Amino acid sequence: MKDKSVKEIKEIIDGLSVDKYLEYIDILRNDERKSVQSIAVKMAKKLDSIRKENERLEIINAFENEGYNKGxxxxxxxxxxxxxxxxxxxxxxxxxxxxxxxxxxxxxxxxxxxxxxxxxxxxxxxxxxxxxxxxxxxxxxxxxxxxxxxxxxxxxxxxxxxxxxxxxxxxxxxxxxxxxxxxxxxxxxxxxxxxxxxxxxxxxTRDSIMYQYEEMYPGYGFKSHKGYGTKEHYEAIEKLGITPIHRKSFLKNVL
CATH class of the missing domain: 3.30.420.10 (Ribonuclease H-like superfamily/Ribonuclease H)
Known part of the structure; x- marks a missing residue:
């Protein structure tokens, strides 16, 4: 790799599968060029991130696997x-x-x-x-x-x-x-x-519905707060009143 430019090395790395990372990290770390060593560091960080994500994905299958084990x-x-x-x-x-x-x-x-x-x-x-x-x-x-x-x-x-x-x-x-x-x-x-x-x-799904309501009931800010009780939302209710999509049981203190 020492006979290749930094640009060429980056192109090679971009095309690598993850299982080849360790091999190339060792090679690039021994390169005298700081820019090439920096590529090795970035690869090591990316590999560590991939490993952590794989571990997390194993963990979040635990309850499903428990269910399968129960039959x-x-x-x-x-x-x-x-x-x-x-x-x-x-x-x-x-x-x-x-x-x-x-x-x-x-x-x-x-x-x-x-x-x-x-x-x-x-x-x-x-x-x-x-x-x-x-x-x-x-x-x-x-x-x-x-x-x-x-x-x-x-x-x-x-x-x-x-x-x-x-x-x-x-x-x-x-x-x-x-x-x-x-x-x-x-x-x-x-x-x-x-x-x-x-x-x-x-x-x-719910956000997409609230975006449609933004068009139907302008001025309430449904696109930004999605119907939650923000200051902007309460001020709009005070100014404009309630709409047909408001939950009256949630607004007993306002009505």
Whole structure:
């Protein structure tokens, strides 16, 4: 490699598979040129990052693997988005993967940028054995309360599946009135790959709905706060009044 320019070395490195990294790191570290040694350092950092991500992806399959070890064969993860906002629906999703699925970067939707969520949204749908999305609007939230509406959204999501799971991993909840075995996992959206996937599908779906409401009800800032109770949102309600998508049961102190 010593007879090659830094540019040529970079081109070689860009085309390398990860399993070749260690071999080339050792070679480049022994090069006298500081710029080449710097490439080796960057490669080592990238390799370390890849290893850590692989370890994390192994860990977030643990609850699914526990289920398979118990004899379950079709495991779904469930999460919701939109329990807390003053306006808009609550959205739930369920995702079923094949065993030991690994999707780089998948995590609790709240820990991801919007662009990363959008990217993963399509990847999840492509890789999932099955998925479902359930939506319950603000009027039903007012009628049944947010907890029951959340359960309704989760049941709707399950009913969208072609095949009902024999085991459900649920983020911090147990869904009443269903026969399927369940496991409630606190902060499951960062501990289970299928719950994390469900959190992303639910969040991206709900955000897209709120973007449509931004066009329908200008001046409320739905695009930025997604219906949550920000200062901007409360000021808009005070100035413009409530819309047909507001949850009246959440605004008793304002009405």
């Amino acid at each position: 379950y064969v079709y495991i779904g993860g469930i999460d919701e988005a939109g329990r807390g906002p003053l306006a808009g629906p609550v959205v739930a999703s369920v995702v079923v993967f094949k065993p030991n699925t690994k999707i780089e970067g998948i995590n609790d939707s709240k820990k991801l940028s919007e662009s990363k969520r959008d990217e993963l949204f399509d990847i999840i749908k492509e890789q999932a054995l099955d998925y479902g999305i359930g939506i319950v609007n603000n009027e039903e939230i007012d009628e049944f309360n947010i907890l029951n509406a959340t359960y309704m959204a989760m049941k709707k999501a399950i009913n969208c599946l072609e095949k009902t799971p024999d085991y459900l991993l649920v983020d911090a909840a147990t869904i009443p009135g269903i026969d399927t075995d369940q496991k409630a996992i606190i902060k499951g959206d960062s501990k289970s790959i299928s719950i994390a996937a469900a959190s992303i599908l639910a969040k991206v």
